[in-house]
Amino acid sequence: MSKQLLSIVNPVDGEGACCAPLVCEPLSEAEAGELAPLFKAIADPVRLRLLSLIASHEGGEACVCDLTAAFELTAPTISHHLKVLKQAGLIDSERRGTWVYYWLNPGVLERLSAVLGPRVTAAVS
Amino acid sequence: MSKQLLSIVNPVDGEGACCAPLVCEPLSEAEAGELAPLFKAIADPVRLRLLSLIASHEGGEACVCDLTAAFELTAPTISHHLKVLKQAGLIDSERRGTWVYYWLNPGVLERLSAVLGPRVTAAVS
Numbered sequence: 055m056s057k058q059l060l061s062i063v064n065p066v067d068g069e070g071a072c073c074a075p076l077v078c079e080p081l082s083e084a085e086a087g088e089l090a091p092l093f094k095a096i097a098d099p100v101r102l103r104l105l106s107l108i109a110s111h112e113g114g115e116a117c118v119c120d121l122t123a124a125f126e127l128t129a130p131t132i133s134h135h136l137k138v139l140k141q142a143g144l145i146d147s148e149r150r151g152t153w154v155y156y157w158l159n160p161g162v163l164e165r166l167s168a169v170l171g172p173r174v175t176a177a178v179s
Numbered sequence: 180m181s182k183q184l185l186s187i188v189n190p191v192d193g194e195g196a197c198c199a200p201l202v203c204e205p206l207s208e209a210e211a212g213e214l215a216p217l218f219k220a221i222a223d224p225v226r227l228r229l230l231s232l233i234a235s236h237e238g239g240e241a242c243v244c245d246l247t248a249a250f251e252l253t254a255p256t257i258s259h260h261l262k263v264l265k266q267a268g269l270i271d272s273e274r275r276g277t278w279v280y281y282w283l284n285p286g287v288l289e290r291l292s293a294v295l296g297p298r299v300t301a302a303v304s
Contacts, residue, residue, distance in 0.1 A: 080231045
């Protein structure tokens with residue numbers, strides 16, 4: 055992810071609530087072009103559930119065997135959706151023995167969240 | 180939007196930071212089915228920029244004439260993208276004289292943001 059995108063989703067405007075980057079000022083063509091594929095990757099019910107199953111699984115990672123068991127879909131279909139999420143940079147994976155394990159790449163969902171919504175950047179005393 | 184979805188994106192867990200709904204527990208099939216079309220609507224660079232142009236425009240609304248001027252696209256193409264955003268419930272519009280004006284439906288982006296990211300629900304003294 056570029057420095058430009060990181061800067062727009064992590065606005066530095068002091069303490070307290072700030073408006074969402076998307077609302078503060080118009081997104082540039084480059085920023086929108088970087089964000090759209092990430093939203094496209096999560097714009098599918100199966101992929102949203104896969105992300106959520108992985109993220110909420112004990113230890114923050116899930117075996118592909120845990121994931122396929124949650125759907126009435128074939129293993130190749132689940133693998134396809136996992137590949138889309140991985141290619142978009144939302145998740146990563148590693149083979150350990152028989153199974154492949156998946157986890158969320160840190161910060162990606164938070165960055166998407168921060169683009170869309172206002173953030174409270176610090177507690178106010 | 181259903182009460183079920185509203186409840187998952189507005190978790191009540193006391194003061195301070197809470198984890199993102201998508202990370203706290205697996206999204207249900209129904210929840211994922213409601214969220215996916217909203218993410219799909221914003222999963223396009225032109226639609227992301229349109230949303231941002233509307234949201235960041237003075238007074239929180241923009242004339243279609245302001246929007247078409249920002250793109251090297253035909254008016255029918257811009258109209259198509261605005262229609263997709265409106266059908267998904269992200270924006271609404273009203274004709275006033277010659278022009279149609281658009282604004283963001285309140286709360287929709289915030290709800291999408293809240294599904295993906297942790298929220299600080301209250302300031303801590």
